[in-house]
Amino acid sequence: MSEKALEVFIDGVLNYFKHTSDNKIKVGAPYLHNNTEPATLDYTGIIGVSGSYKGVVYFTAPKVLLTHLLLSLGESDTSMENIADLIGEVANTISGNARSEFGQNFMISVPTVARGRLSEAHVPQALRSYVIPIYWKSYNAAVVVCLEQ
Amino acid sequence: MSQLFKMMIVDDSNIIRRKIERSRDASIFDVVAVASDGESALQQLEDKTPDVVTMDLTMPRMDGIACIEAMMGKNPDIKVLVVSALSDKATGIEALEKGARGFICKPFSELQLSDALREMVGVGNV
Amino acid sequence: MLTTLFGKYKAIVVSIALFLLLDASVLMLNFYISFQISGDAVGVNLAGRQRMLSQRMVKSLLDIRYLNDLGQSAEQSRQELEKTYGLFDATLLAFEQGGQASGANGESVNLSAVESPAGKKAIAQARTLWSPFSQQVRSVIDSENREQLSLNLSTALAMARDMNLTLLGLMNDLTVDLEQVATAKAMRLRLIQTVGISLAIVNFLLILFHFLKQLRRNDEALEEARRETEEILSTVNEGLFLLDKDMRVGKQHSARLESMFDGRKVADLTFSELLSGLVFEKDMKTAERFVGLLFRADIKANLITELNPLNEIEINICDENGSYSSRYLSFDFRRVTQKGEIIAVLSTVNDVTDRVKLERELQREKEKGDHQMSLLSKILHVEQDTLQSYLNKSWATLDDVNQLLREQRKGSSIELAKIDDILALIHKFKGDSSALEFEHLANSAHSMEDTLTEVKARPERSGKDLFGVVVLLESLYKNLESVKALAERLAQPAAQDKGKTAKASSWAHLNRLVETLSEREGKKACLTVSGLNEVPWTPAMRETLDSMLVQFLRNSMVHGIELPDERQRKGKRPVARLDIRACEVDGAIEIVFRDDGNGLNVERLRKQCIARGVASQSEVMGWSDKKLYSMIFRADISTASAVTKDAGRGVGMHSVAKDIADLGGSVKVNSKPQSGCLFKICLPLQAQQSEAA
Numbered sequence: 001m002s003e004k005a006l007e008v009f010i011d012g013v014l015n016y017f018k019h020t021s022d023n024k025i026k027v028g029a030p031y032l033h034n035n036t037e038p039a040t041l042d043y044t045g046i047i048g049v050s051g052s053y054k055g056v057v058y059f060t061a062p063k064v065l066l067t068h069l070l071l072s073l074g075e076s077d078t079s080m081e082n083i084a085d086l087i088g089e090v091a092n093t094i095s096g097n098a099r100s101e102f103g104q105n106f107m108i109s110v111p112t113v114a115r116g117r118l119s120e121a122h123v124p125q126a127l128r129s130y131v132i133p134i135y136w137k138s139y140n141a142a143v144v145v146c147l148e149q
Numbered sequence: 150m151s152q153l154f155k156m157m158i159v160d161d162s163n164i165i166r167r168k169i170e171r172s173r174d175a176s177i178f179d180v181v182a183v184a185s186d187g188e189s190a191l192q193q194l195e196d197k198t199p200d201v202v203t204m205d206l207t208m209p210r211m212d213g214i215a216c217i218e219a220m221m222g223k224n225p226d227i228k229v230l231v232v233s234a235l236s237d238k239a240t241g242i243e244a245l246e247k248g249a250r251g252f253i254c255k256p257f258s259e260l261q262l263s264d265a266l267r268e269m270v271g272v273g274n275v
Numbered sequence: 276m277l278t279t280l281f282g283k284y285k286a287i288v289v290s291i292a293l294f295l296l297l298d299a300s301v302l303m304l305n306f307y308i309s310f311q312i313s314g315d316a317v318g319v320n321l322a323g324r325q326r327m328l329s330q331r332m333v334k335s336l337l338d339i340r341y342l343n344d345l346g347q348s349a350e351q352s353r354q355e356l357e358k359t360y361g362l363f364d365a366t367l368l369a370f371e372q373g374g375q376a377s378g379a380n381g382e383s384v385n386l387s388a389v390e391s392p393a394g395k396k397a398i399a400q401a402r403t404l405w406s407p408f409s410q411q412v413r414s415v416i417d418s419e420n421r422e423q424l425s426l427n428l429s430t431a432l433a434m435a436r437d438m439n440l441t442l443l444g445l446m447n448d449l450t451v452d453l454e455q456v457a458t459a460k461a462m463r464l465r466l467i468q469t470v471g472i473s474l475a476i477v478n479f480l481l482i483l484f485h486f487l488k489q490l491r492r493n494d495e496a497l498e499e500a501r502r503e504t505e506e507i508l509s510t511v512n513e514g515l516f517l518l519d520k521d522m523r524v525g526k527q528h529s530a531r532l533e534s535m536f537d538g539r540k541v542a543d544l545t546f547s548e549l550l551s552g553l554v555f556e557k558d559m560k561t562a563e564r565f566v567g568l569l570f571r572a573d574i575k576a577n578l579i580t581e582l583n584p585l586n587e588i589e590i591n592i593c594d595e596n597g598s599y600s601s602r603y604l605s606f607d608f609r610r611v612t613q614k615g616e617i618i619a620v621l622s623t624v625n626d627v628t629d630r631v632k633l634e635r636e637l638q639r640e641k642e643k644g645d646h647q648m649s650l651l652s653k654i655l656h657v658e659q660d661t662l663q664s665y666l667n668k669s670w671a672t673l674d675d676v677n678q679l680l681r682e683q684r685k686g687s688s689i690e691l692a693k694i695d696d697i698l699a700l701i702h703k704f705k706g707d708s709s710a711l712e713f714e715h716l717a718n719s720a721h722s723m724e725d726t727l728t729e730v731k732a733r734p735e736r737s738g739k740d741l742f743g744v745v746v747l748l749e750s751l752y753k754n755l756e757s758v759k760a761l762a763e764r765l766a767q768p769a770a771q772d773k774g775k776t777a778k779a780s781s782w783a784h785l786n787r788l789v790e791t792l793s794e795r796e797g798k799k800a801c802l803t804v805s806g807l808n809e810v811p812w813t814p815a816m817r818e819t820l821d822s823m824l825v826q827f828l829r830n831s832m833v834h835g836i837e838l839p840d841e842r843q844r845k846g847k848r849p850v851a852r853l854d855i856r857a858c859e860v861d862g863a864i865e866i867v868f869r870d871d872g873n874g875l876n877v878e879r880l881r882k883q884c885i886a887r888g889v890a891s892q893s894e895v896m897g898w899s900d901k902k903l904y905s906m907i908f909r910a911d912i913s914t915a916s917a918v919t920k921d922a923g924r925g926v927g928m929h930s931v932a933k934d935i936a937d938l939g940g941s942v943k944v945n946s947k948p949q950s951g952c953l954f955k956i957c958l959p960l961q962a963q964q965s966e967a968a
Contacts, residue, residue: 002746003743006742007739027737030680031680031745032677032749050599130745131681239560239584241581245579250573252581
């Protein structure tokens, strides 16, 4: 896993937030997290990766952030469906960005959305994930990268 | 008794030239010329009239592809075997498109080379 | 072509020939008999005319007598008689012997001699009657005067009266007979036609039957062959397909092929359509050119196998869930020739994913193995307890680093103090790793320090700046895991004799560190260790002491000790002396470290203190040497002139001081220019015990 790859993933998310009315978004210090208990918040958009790297990359956020994000995007309907839709969109942006950056050898699946704690089946057990916190308004979310070569 | 083919070896490496010379079946291939680059190979072509040529691709002055093209312009019946350390298969294919008849990859064993040469001129194993 | 036609279809060709022959002969017979029948019809006609002629002769004779009796000219009747007579005579002769006769319209017709017995008999009788009568009629015609005519006429009429009816009857018999012959012939013709047509029909049926049977048999054979091919194509594990000169995939291909290619319909696609989106455009083009070479007869296929760009190619296929799986396919291309001409290329595709994965794994294992071998040789040199304590400590250090990263405050710029803390931890880790000669780990730690130092220098720091750090941290974890795994494997047999050898060599790695550093720095040094094995260390204490001593030794070797030449110029022995002693004094452990190098560089320390803004210039200038010495325990102060892997970052001493403080101890430093420096550490045993409890 390279520094560059982490940047590509986080840039995907930053791109997304750039379109919001309040685009002051900060990237926190990255750290490692044991996969035995996946680091997740209320909603998670997951993309599977295969090719030269294998594993998952996901964006996880609390409901309140997503609700706020919906509102700031001009969407007043903050139903669960819309929230799930939104997080799927963010994951899509990550995958789109990664696809254009890494090309052929980095195959990325269509995002899936999960609620609550992430099932262990989603993440390879033997690994540690990179957790990159992001801060938007007073909330925090994270991009979690869990790939093995 | 099989026919004796006149052979030219084109390679910029001394060691490879000697290895090719050593490997070929001397009862079939008579080495009439050696060259360390494409230009020198072309210069010797009219004088030595080889039937068979082993050709490196990456060489100083004139590379193998250009040399094969020029050779085919002069005599399309010359049988060229490309002997090259291959980094890019497309280049090897280009050499064949220009008129070479076969390809073997460096590093090669003596047996591989002698078999390839025999196969190219259509003489079976003795 | 002709021979094969006769070979394969002999029966049918013969049958058809027979059919035609039959038809032809029936036709010919038909023609022949019809011709005869038409001849017979003429005969019947003429025979009928003979009846009429015989009567007309009698009538003419009577006419002549009547006119003659009246004394009128009977010339017209005589001519009539002559004509009738001539016709009758010629026709009778023609019936008798065959030959020309005059037809109804005066045309000449050919009559064949009558052959039927009844006919012959009638003709013969007619002839007997006709011969005398004809002479008499002739004499009537030839009479020259009236008397002669009257005479001849009465004789002729008398003869005519006698035989007229008989002759008529005979001619009638002839007519009937000829009619019968004609009818018989017509009957024969019909029979022949019936037989011929029947035979033709039978023959036709035979042909039909035979042909259909053969056709069905051929169809069955074809069907069988097709089924076999289909079975083969549906069961083989390889993807099989043909490529024609236009790079088009053939209609027939193995079933496996479709599943290999994403379930797409492959028949009739072009080669590039088949592979589109699965392999790189460039590889695609190269592959097409390669297949193009196979269509060239002057190239020996065996001599270009090495150029096959698709002999092991990775393709990524999207499944129904939208996730990608990568497979490795191997394409093999072979010429298909027919009568010496290359008509297609047979491509065999094998899924070699498992093989490739295994190979890769073996390769990775091998690399890992190589790496582990070197690691192993290092580990073997390290005493078990030391290794264990190194692992525990290092693991804890990495966890601490991770925790420090994690604790960053929300949204704010990355805190400098935290970076300093991380630097201190990593520096210590680097020292420990390099003491055990785990170069790989030490190098990674060094890179991490580089990154952190660089990040520290930036005016503003975001989380992104630490991506490199966290990636290195992960690699340190990984490396440490492999050391741990190896150590655990080694520990099993070694566990029994643990304790016997433990004490004797517990501190041997310090000597090795000095050796390594001597070599690297081009210096000579000799380390004497005493008392360390006699002191009752707890593991925690031992770890602290260990990393502390490593730090001291590294500092001395890098900054303090001079090069052998320089030492000689100063009148020192070329081999420097390093001393470590430990003893228990008044409920505390006292450790003294001493070298005989240059001592601490007071001027450099002073400059650094000013540069880093530790205190104002005037303040710093007023500080005593002792006060300046104590500055080396600050995070931002280093005495080395250049940063190397072993020293110069200033964090080493900082972490030493922190560790000692954690254990409730104290450290004193003393230094004398050109003679060396001394560290005296005091660790209370009380703290040690309470920690142990």
